[in-house]
Amino acid sequence: MKIPGPGEEFLNETGAIARFTGSFVRETVSPRYEIKEFIRQCYLIGYKSLPLIGLTGFIMGLVLTMQLRPTMISYGVEAKLPAMVSLSIVREIGPVISALIFAGKIGSSIGAQLGSMRVTEQIDAMDVSGTNPMKFLVVTRVLAATLMLPILSILSDTISLYGSFLGVNIRSHMSVHLFINQVFSILNFTDILPSIIKTFFFGFAIGIVGCYKGYYSKNGTEGVGHSANSAVVLSSVIVFILDLLAVQITDLLGYN
Amino acid sequence: MDIVSAKYQNTAYQTGEPVITISKLKKQFGKNKVLDEFDLTLHKGESIVVLGRSGAGKSVLIKCVIGLMQADSGIIDVLGKDITTFNHHELDKMRMRVGFLFQSNALYDSMTIRENLEFPMRRHLTNISAKESEERIIEALTNVGLAHTVDMMPAELSGGMQKRIALARTLILKPEIILYDEPTTGLDPITGKEISTLIVEIQEKYQTSSIIISHDMKCVKTTADRVAVLLNGKCHAIDTYDMLEKSEDTLVKQFFE
Incomplete structure (x- = not known):
């Protein structure tokens, strides 16, 4: 049976990403381990992304609170505003927005960096130098992305809640103590844990797609731009698909 | 090989042991046969320049020798071992030399x-x-x-x-062998000449053997002990620069005109 053009391309791409992921797993478990480069990537991917993700988190918390406030007042449940906002942020908006910002910043950066290294033969030079580029470039970046996004997401959620606290206090007064009480009266373990777990998958997807697109970049500088762009687009789509799956799974487990 | 001569610029290479022996090397991309039963022997201390048109497969040849590309068939004997059968670990060891x-x-x-x-x-x-x-x-x-x-x-x-x-x-x-992929491409003539001279100096100082890919005739003349002309995937001619310059073969002549 002949598969139509776009369908064949999609299946080929999916197969290639699956093979690439297989190589990643093999290289991750086999020695030698590039610890120093992994730590460097954690710094670049994690620490350097914190200001952007923190700022978007803060604005998200503030804006969401200000937008929800009139509606909550009209229903006479203004006091529940912190609980409502925190639930939205922790369960859904925080992890997804952080992942999308992360895909835009880190996915494109990894795609462009590896793409540029590919077209300027730096990856081949690494291979000739006796360093496995898959291990040195891909494993370190994917692991760093997988580990850093959950941390960034937790920090972003915390900063969002601070933004929400300021949002509440723009028009009325609420003490920090009361705000925290309100937040943790509704948030529990089954809200926080699934949202943290899914960010590991988001981080992994962003890392692997960015590396795959960059590693197999071709057609010179135009190809590098295309790698960076398609890394962001594909990883953003995958984030939404994974989020959908995560919601279904938590629903099946009775956590929603 | 259409033209073969035993005359070398440096006759010491006649007795030098082979460090790279390529025989019947084949490599194709889709239907495009880039290397088709290509043969070449590099001796210890010798410098061979591989000359050919753009896209003739010169870079593919040395990438097969270093193991960055997998040959379809044929033998690439580097320092006494056929590298076409090497795994990644063995390639790494070879790449040290x-x-x-x-x-x-x-x-x-x-x-x-x-x-x-x-x-x-x-x-x-x-x-x-x-x-x-x-x-x-x-x-x-x-x-x-x-x-x-x-x-x-x-x-x-x-x-x-x-x-x-x-x-x-x-x-x-x-390293005992150095493979140069178009070392003077993109450089101005003066810098290109400096790089060519540097390649010769390094070869003399470290007694390395070299395969140099180039179509810069000044670089070819400066660095080559022998010149191999790669045409249609085969080693069409191999000899010293001076001998090939005098060649009556029309395909060889076009490089020297």
């Missing part, structure tokens, strides 16, 4: 010159001290006349300087 200078220099642009030169040593020379490592770096940079650039970034250097640094990185492991 065979250096490769990339056409685009391939310097790691996120690293300083020192880190670029340290990079091959981190895997191959794990037991050397920091002092010894530093000495090797300075020696390699001094050989190419750029010891003062050790803490600079590649982007701060000119194209010719980057080429020299790339050559220093190739030399850091003191």
Whole structure:
């Protein structure tokens, strides 16, 4: 049976990403381990992304609170505003927005960096130098992305809640103590844990797609731009698909 | 081979043992046969320039020799072992003895010159001290006349300087064979001449054997002990520069006109 053009391309791409992921797993478990480069990537991917993700988190918390406030007042449940906002942020908006910002910043950066290294033969030079580029470039970046996004997401959620606290206090007064009480009266373990777990998958997807697109970049500088762009687009789509799956799974487990 | 002559510029190479023997090498991309039963023998201390038109498969040839590309069939005997059967670990060991200078220099642009030169040593020379490592770096940079650039970034250097640094990185492991992929491409004639002279100096100093890919005839004349003409995937002719220059073969003549 002949598969139509776009369908064949999609299946080929999916197969290639699956093979690439297989190589990643093999290289991750086999020695030698590039610890120093992994730590460097954690710094670049994690620490350097914190200001952007923190700022978007803060604005998200503030804006969401200000937008929800009139509606909550009209229903006479203004006091529940912190609980409502925190639930939205922790369960859904925080992890997804952080992942999308992360895909835009880190996915494109990894795609462009590896793409540029590919077209300027730096990856081949690494291979000739006796360093496995898959291990040195891909494993370190994917692991760093997988580990850093959950941390960034937790920090972003915390900063969002601070933004929400300021949002509440723009028009009325609420003490920090009361705000925290309100937040943790509704948030529990089954809200926080699934949202943290899914960010590991988001981080992994962003890392692997960015590396795959960059590693197999071709057609010179135009190809590098295309790698960076398609890394962001594909990883953003995958984030939404994974989020959908995560919601279904938590629903099946009775956590929603 | 249509033209074969036993006359070498340096007759010592006649008795030198073969360090690379390529026989019946085949490589094709789709329906495009790039290498079709290609044969070549490089002797110890010898420098062979492979001449051919753009897209003739010159770079593919040396990438097959270093193991960056897999040959479809044929034998590539490097320092007494057929590398076509090598696994990654065996290739790594072989690459310690065979250096490769990339056409685009391939310097790691996120690293300083020192880190670029340290990079091959981190895997191959794990037991050397920091002092010894530093000495090797300075020696390699001094050989190419750029010891003062050790803490600079590649982007701060000119194209010719980057080429020299790339050559220093190739030399850091003191390889027995060096493969040069178009070493003078993209350089002005003066810098190109300097690089060609440097290649000859390095060969004399370290007694390396070389395969040089080029279509810069000045570089070919300066560096070649023998010139191999790659046409239609085969070694169409191989001889000294002077002999090929006098060749009546129309296909060979077009390179020298």
